[in-house]
Amino acid sequence: MERSLKNVLVVSFGFLLLFTAYGGLQSLQSSLYSEEGLGVTALSTLYGGVLLSSMFLPPLLIKKFGCKWTIVISMCCYVAFSLGNFYASWYTLIPTSILLGLGAAPLWSAQCTYLTIMGNTQAEKVGKVGRDVVNQYFGIFFLIFQSSGVWGNLISSLVFGQTPTQGSGVLAVLLVAVFLEPIKDAQQKSEGEKELPFWSTLLSTFRLLRDRRLRLLVLLPMYSGFEQAFLAGDYTRSYTTCALGIQFVGYVMICFSATNSLCSMLYGRLSQHTGRIALYALGAVTHLSCIIALLLWKPHPHQLAVFFVFSGLWGVADAVWQTQNNVLYGVLFQKSKEAAFANYRLWEALGFVIAFGYSTFLCVNVKLYVLLGVLSLTMLAYGTVEYLEAKKPARPVATEQTKTADGAETETAM
Numbered sequence: 001m002e003r004s005l006k007n008v009l010v011v012s013f014g015f016l017l018l019f020t021a022y023g024g025l026q027s028l029q030s031s032l033y034s035e036e037g038l039g040v041t042a043l044s045t046l047y048g049g050v051l052l053s054s055m056f057l058p059p060l061l062i063k064k065f066g067c068k069w070t071i072v073i074s075m076c077c078y079v080a081f082s083l084g085n086f087y088a089s090w091y092t093l094i095p096t097s098i099l100l101g102l103g104a105a106p107l108w109s110a111q112c113t114y115l116t117i118m119g120n121t122q123a124e125k126v127g128k129v130g131r132d133v134v135n136q137y138f139g140i141f142f143l144i145f146q147s148s149g150v151w152g153n154l155i156s157s158l159v160f161g162q163t164p165t166q167g168s169g170v171l172a173v174l175l176v177a178v179f180l181e182p183i184k185d186a187q188q189k190s191e192g193e194k195e196l197p198f199w200s201t202l203l204s205t206f207r208l209l210r211d212r213r214l215r216l217l218v219l220l221p222m223y224s225g226f227e228q229a230f231l232a233g234d235y236t237r238s239y240t241t242c243a244l245g246i247q248f249v250g251y252v253m254i255c256f257s258a259t260n261s262l263c264s265m266l267y268g269r270l271s272q273h274t275g276r277i278a279l280y281a282l283g284a285v286t287h288l289s290c291i292i293a294l295l296l297w298k299p300h301p302h303q304l305a306v307f308f309v310f311s312g313l314w315g316v317a318d319a320v321w322q323t324q325n326n327v328l329y330g331v332l333f334q335k336s337k338e339a340a341f342a343n344y345r346l347w348e349a350l351g352f353v354i355a356f357g358y359s360t361f362l363c364v365n366v367k368l369y370v371l372l373g374v375l376s377l378t379m380l381a382y383g384t385v386e387y388l389e390a391k392k393p394a395r396p397v398a399t400e401q402t403k404t405a406d407g408a409e410t411e412t413a414m
Contacts, residue, residue: 003181004122008137010180011111012144014075017172019148020155022078038090042097047353049101054346057102058109059204059338067117068182070110072173077103079169105349109341115141116330116337117183131331132272138323139268146264146319149257153250204339205346213332214340216385218347219378220328224321225351226374227287230367231256231314233356235294238364240307243299248307255308259315260322267323276324277386283320284379286313291372295365332389 061070077099084096119134126133208214236249267279290313299307325344333340355367362370 004118007118007181008140012141014172014176015145016148017168018075018078020151021082021169042093045094046097046101049098050104050349053102054105054342054349055205058106058342061106062110062338066182067110067114068180070106072177074103074107075173082169105345108345109338112326112341113337135271135327136268138326139265142264142322143261146257146261150254153254205342208336208339213385216381219381220325221344221348222351223374223378225348226355226371229352229355230371233359234364234367239299243301252307252311256311256315259312260319263316263319264323267319279320279324283317286317287375291368295368
């Protein structure tokens, strides 16, 4: 097995182990610790920590420790949260929720940066286009990672306990710490990596917003937060639980995770033939169709298959956002990957916070109309970015050697 693929698998299985443990705990917070609102408060502080860390921490930690050790340190924050759940109280859950929130953005930013660098490095080595290899690597990652939803929901549905999953977080840390190889960004290395002042690094997430393309693209991660929050909160509660009962929620989410996982792998391979625009169109049309159908549908217990069709189709579309959004950010902002992925997590977390914030005040139909509006604006903004990229003068590629030498510019033009 080639070294780069081995590293992709190490990261992927590390995240699978970590989120098999964490996913179950997150979904049970409001149910397990309802007394005096402890569970809801824990989730609120968690997302507050995510927003705060997205603004400042990822570029700093990745620059200081590198991608590998940023992932390890951030994973330890998740393990601390799991340990806090062993003796759940205000004094254990709130501090560990804050800690987890602070670790979440650096974890995902480092993972995305690592896969992007690894994909571009491997592409240069074998003479392929960087974006194609990066797409494949993200497809493999999300194939394995999204299956955590299958295993986590199976455990919660069949075992109804959280204890068996606790040790998997520790295994995730050990797996990444021992087997993942550190990686250097070859592009930055060739440019003679400049030492940026502390404050410049700290504020790099915000400085990148001066790029018009990024300002337009903030809606993509925001919509990702909106649509995931709708499925996890509103579809499961207002459709599945109301018509079928709470015992079916886990199985409906398993269907979502399974289709999401398989489609992620498919899109990673398909993108080099179809291009990203076709995949984004597929995701938008699928979610648009689901939203309109949900507005018209009156759920009934006898329509059991329909509940799974909706969650499966939602997974088909969500796989587009998860794979293509990360690749798009990595390709368009190659010289500022850490800040770009920090922005991605910031706006996605904001989408979650807004969606969960209005969840208790609005009825389901209004939420679906909000989702429809945000999706429309998102696709309009994304189309504008593609138009701006298409207007850039294409670099002529006379030989394969020229293509390899000018890889970064060619990939950005796409």
